Amino acid sequence: MKLLNKIASAANTVLMLAAAGAGVLMLAFGAYVLYDIRYTNQNAYISQDLLQYRPKVAAEEEGTETFAELRKINPDVVGWLELFDTHINYPLVQGRDDLEYLNKDIYGDSTLSGSIYLASENERDFSDRYNLIYGHHMDNGAMFGDIRNFLDKDYFDSHQEGLLQTENGTYLIKVFACAYADAYDNVIYNISKDADKKFPELREFLSEHAVQHREMPQELSDWMLIGLSTCTDVVTNGRIVLFVSAGPLSSEDAVKYMERSSGDVPTEGTHRLPLGYFTDSDHWALLNLLCVAETFLILLPVTAIRKKYRQISYSKKLAKKLEETDCKDSHENYENNDTEERRCSEENEEICKQLRRFTDRMHIGMIVECVLLIVSIVVFLMTEDLTKKMTLSDKWTGLMILIAAVSLLIDHLTFCYKGKLPNKEELTTQQKDDKVYS
Structure with a gap:
């Protein structure tokens, strides 16, 4: 039974990746068509x-x-x-x-x-x-x-x-x-x-x-x-x-x-080809297209998109919950002179700050990844002509790999939480179910 579940899970992952790949290709083709129409109309003028x-x-x-x-x-x-x-x-x-x-x-x-x-x-x-x-x-x-x-x-x-x-x-x-x-x-x-x-x-x-x-x-x-x-x-x-x-x-x-x-x-202004304006190459590079797809999947990981972006709402909710709990308990701890509870409250306050900083980083990371995806698409369209024959790489491949690598680094720095979390005993049952950090 476990083997069947693993096979089903693997098949589901493959299907999701295939769907993601098809989605990226459709997005790229749609962008190509719009770009081509625009430049066909514009270049029709003398x-x-x-x-x-x-x-x-x-x-x-x-x-x-x-x-x-x-x-x-x-x-x-x-x-x-x-x-x-x-x-x-x-x-x-x-x-x-x-x-x-x-x-x-x-x-x-x-x-x-x-x-x-x-x-x-x-x-x-x-x-x-x-x-x-x-x-x-x-x-x-x-x-x-x-x-x-x-x-x-x-x-x-x-x-x-x-x-x-x-x-x-x-x-x-x-x-x-x-x-x-x-x-x-x-x-x-x-x-x-x-x-x-x-x-x-x-x-x-x-x-x-x-x-x-x-x-x-x-x-x-x-x-x-x-x-x-x-x-x-x-x-x-x-x-x-x-x-x-x-x-x-x-x-x-x-x-x-x-x-x-x-x-x-x-x-x-000048005669332009509908695509590949910055190159006179007679081919386009497959690796460059894959780099665009990778940049897209970093921003929108189809198989883990819910987990990635739930961190934003969960961090806000958890920080707010800890803040409310600390405000409620701080007065009681002060009257009871409970040193241990005070220490826990201070830890939770620090965790709350870390969560808020993490939320801000995720927002910044999301914006930067969007910008990098747009840059990746624009660079690809301006340097590659899909009407020509395909090759593995060209002189622009290094730049495309760099854009994808920067996007991956930004994703790691902004969407991976490395701070502390409250003790399990302090989390509610619902919070445990919603936990997305590792």
């Missing part, structure tokens, strides 16, 4: 270090290659797109297919916000009369998130122009329609080389489906047509497409329009 490479119109007058610096970062860069007074202010890239830059930024790093990219079926020099540009819808307005705003009439009427910069020149963009569409609408997503013949069909489509539109030209003349397509979170295949026309500008006019370029567009 970064200051990328914005400095935007082509200058003055360089076109001198006949120099304005996209040289951008193409050092990524040779797939084909232009720069901006809609005035919106968050849309990004370099344009073109991949081998329409999936390449769906979840990859201009630096080639994997990110859910992707890039703003020209359809792979279009010519990279924008020589086609109809061009299609894709971008993700971000809830914070980054990438093509602001396209949804064009469904509102006031916003549509107040945001009419922008610029498209290409290697062949700068084009003035004029917004003329915004419509809901399906990802399989051929009139929009089938790139036709004969846009002049396709334009009447598109005009008919927009007259039926456009939520907002201005008077549309009867023919394209010397303007090119561009569709800016983004997804909608309501329908799986749902899309919102902003249609603009683009006409060439002289260098003099281009300089004037560049002066309207948005200066208040939110930007991210």
Whole structure:
């Protein structure tokens, strides 16, 4: 029977540890997801270090290659797109297919916000009369998130122009329609080389489906047509497409329009990866994650959490009980001149002080352990990228072990009572049952 009890106890301990481990992993994964979402949204804005490479119109007058610096970062860069007074202010890239830059930024790093990219079926020099540009819808307005705003009439009427910069020149963009569409609408997503013949069909489509539109030209003349397509979170295949026309500008006019370029567009200070900001390593360390788990279990020991934190309430109750007993008995002991009882009372008073100091230490220890856990999680998230391959350790492992060791030391110094306790005869039956010290 005793053997069965031991087996059951061991099995229970294993299950509790497994549950604790699962809880820690879920906590770490949840923190990772929140962190990743935050930085995905934030990094979707144009970064200051990328914005400095935007082509200058003055360089076109001198006949120099304005996209040289951008193409050092990524040779797939084909232009720069901006809609005035919106968050849309990004370099344009073109991949081998329409999936390449769906979840990859201009630096080639994997990110859910992707890039703003020209359809792979279009010519990279924008020589086609109809061009299609894709971008993700971000809830914070980054990438093509602001396209949804064009469904509102006031916003549509107040945001009419922008610029498209290409290697062949700068084009003035004029917004003329915004419509809901399906990802399989051929009139929009089938790139036709004969846009002049396709334009009447598109005009008919927009007259039926456009939520907002201005008077549309009867023919394209010397303007090119561009569709800016983004997804909608309501329908799986749902899309919102902003249609603009683009006409060439002289260098003099281009300089004037560049002066309207948005200066208040939110930007991210520097390009950052969603995780592992302080390292460029191609892996993450398992030991570092285990150190985070250890720091968590020191603060919240699943199998002994009740015993650990009951010490706080028990110490308060016992100190209060001893104090009340001493106050009640001190007068009687003084009148009876009972030396032995006085000595016991003095001992209890000292024990009471020790218990109160112990309670204060536990409160301090609890705060310090919480801080160390937060530091451990933050350091892990900032130095490890869980999307990379796993390894046993890295250059940050020493720091993570140090944090876990300090947490363990703090726990030993603040939650282990080394003082005296009252004699067993002085404890009530309930106090004996509640005793947690060893």
